Amino acid sequence: MNVVRRGGLGLLAWVTGIVFFLPVAWMALTSFHSEQDAATNPPSFTAALTLDGYREFFGTGGGASPWPALANSVVASLASTLFVLLLALPAAYALSIRPVKKWTDVLFFFLSTKMLPVVAGLLPIYLFAKNAGMLDNIWLLVILYTSMNLPIAVWMMQSFLAEVPVAIIEAARVDGARLPTILARVVAPIALPGIAATALICFIFSWNELLFARVLTGVVAETAPVFLTGFITSQGLFLAKVCAASLVISLPVLAAGFAAQDKLVQGLSLGAVK
Amino acid sequence: MTATTTAPVAAPPVRTPHGPNARLRAWATRAPLLPALVFMIVVTQLPFVATVVISFFDWNALYPGARRFTGLDNYHQVLTDADLRHSVWTTVLLTATVVLASLVLGLGLALLLDRRFRGRGVVRTLLIAPFLVVPVAAALLWKHVLYNPEYGLLNGLLHYVGGPQPDWISDTPLLAVEASLVWQWTPFMMLILLAGLQSRDQQQIEAARVDGAGDWQIFRHLTLPHLRRYLELGALLGSIYIVQNFDAVFTITSGGLGTANLPYTVYQSFYQAHENGLASAAGVLVVIGSIVIATFALRVVSSLFREEVSRA
Secondary structure (H helix, E strand, C coil), rough: HHHHHHHHHHHHHHHHHHHHHHHHHHHHHHCCCCCHHHHHCCCCCCCCCCCCCHHHEEEEEEECHHHHHHHHHHHHHHHHHHHHHHHHHHHHHHHCCCCCCHHHHHHHHHHHHHHCCCCCHHHHHHHHHHHHHCCHHHHHHHHHHHHHHEEEEEEEEEHHHHHHHHHHHHHHHHHCHHHHHHHHHHHHHHHHHHHHHHHHHHHHHHCCHHHHHHHCCCCCCCCCHHHHCCCCCCCCCHHHHHHHHHHHHHHHHHHHHCCCCCHHHHHHCCCCCC | CCCCCCCCCCCCCCCCCCCCCCCHHHHHHHHHHHHHHHHHHHHHHHHHHHHHHHHCCCECCCHHHHCCCCCCCHHHHHHHCHHHHHHHHHHHHHHHHHHHHHHHHHHHHHHHHHHCCCHHHHHHHHHHHHCCCCHHHHHHHHHHHHCHHHHCCCHHHHHCCCCCCCCHHCCCCCHHHHHHHHHHEEEHHHHHHHHHHHHHHHHHHHHHCCCCHHHHHHHHHHHHHHHHHHHHHHHHHHHHHHHHCCCCHHHHHCCCCCCCCHHHHHHHHHCCCEEEHHHHHHHHHHHHHHHHHHHHHHHHHHHHHHHHHHHH
16 A cells, blocks of 8 residues: 555656646757647647757848857856856855854845845936946846846855854964965865855856846847847747747756756755755 | 844854954955945945936936926826736736745645655656746747647647637736746745755654654644745745746736736836836835835745854
8 A cells, every 4th residue: 555655656746747847848849840840739749850940040041140149148147157256255255254243234135135126226227328328238237147146146155155164264274374275275175066056046047037138238239038039929930949949048057957956956045945 | 125134143253353453354354245245235226226216206218308306196106007006916916826836836746756756856857947947938938839729739738638729828818927937936946845855854753653643744743844934935035036027927928918017017117108207116116015025035034044053
């Protein structure tokens, strides 16, 4: 009886897993179908496979090339992640290893900025960008994505750096090690996996962002999600192309997320769940 | 916004320097913090202050000459405008439905995945996928590939069993948006709750079992109380993101058919209608609503945090 029940629950887990994955799998399959086969009812599971959707998406079919948008997304995500790390690492150091007074208040200030809805500051940012001639400029997005991810990064990094035992740092100091040596030899090895997880999460959030990119960029600086919104009006005529595009643009996030599942949880819960 | 909840957290010993160098050393500990703090204040707090100021002006971007101070008129208009009030209601409904549904589903899945079974790692990977699809792509996928009444997968599958062929987005627009969001957020809830389940005290569970407690009793009296903080954390982090949802509403319905939430409405009123003052007032109201959630959220997070600090 118990064995049957356990087997049944395992089966239930498999079924729900497959149900949740089905849309993604279907998207992948459709991306390899021709447009005619993609738009049939009932759906065809056995239609011939083709790369036409991908050819179409990458612009060899005459459409707009997605490469500039993809390049913009890479620049915006990587540059903002780098800036976040540069700002968050010293801050987290000051909040965990040699904590300033009232360090918890500072930590909560950072978190509270995350609860400020993006729309609340969008208009002044738009007006500022317009007057400063920074509309449609990828570096404006870099700055905004940095501010979007910095609070999360400070929280995560604080919790990772707090795991470095103070006793080891003290011991190294007694042995005559100076700050750079301590950081490189003692702190870095323990904190590196956490830093990598932080970077991953910042990258994902920047890569996914739509609202800022949609409002503040145009032709030159449009990012991959903005490029995707160009498909909203197409009434399903290019289903395979839409699927190919969605999959290609999701690929970096899917790959990174699958590779770092555990770190993802820890990061998304701001280091509160270990 | 500075909803700084001063949580009574047991701080680790902070060295209070004495002597002539005290001031200098205090600044040396503060210095690494300053770039991040200054950056955040400039990029997030200043624009919000500007939004508050603009919200008191009657200002249409198409008629910049007619800009004038109107006091609380914009707020009055936002609160009495039927469309805007409806979008407030939509925001509440959308957030509550998605958070609750994805929490309940996520809890069920976390309980299933907490057991050992063949291929558990694979199932977990399959379940995480929806959360990792870029939100716009996910919304496009639901709109065109799943919901389409003529060749969408949902109606295709219904066709096989001889079911009805509804036009999902036109018939149940809000539900269509909600379903896609529940699909995206359930994995997130599952991941947090799974982490919670795996941090349970196994000895305590064994002891309860020896004392004759059944599965349900263990769940009700041990697991659920332990999970409470994880449920709260999931609900609050989920709320922060879903209250601000723009991608799904924008992509699936373009705010039509009564699905416009506040972020979409704010976007529309300044990006399309160029009503800067009105948009700002609506934006400020979103913030006030968020502060209510945020103060609660910070309290929950600080309780989690407190436990961690005392553990250290």
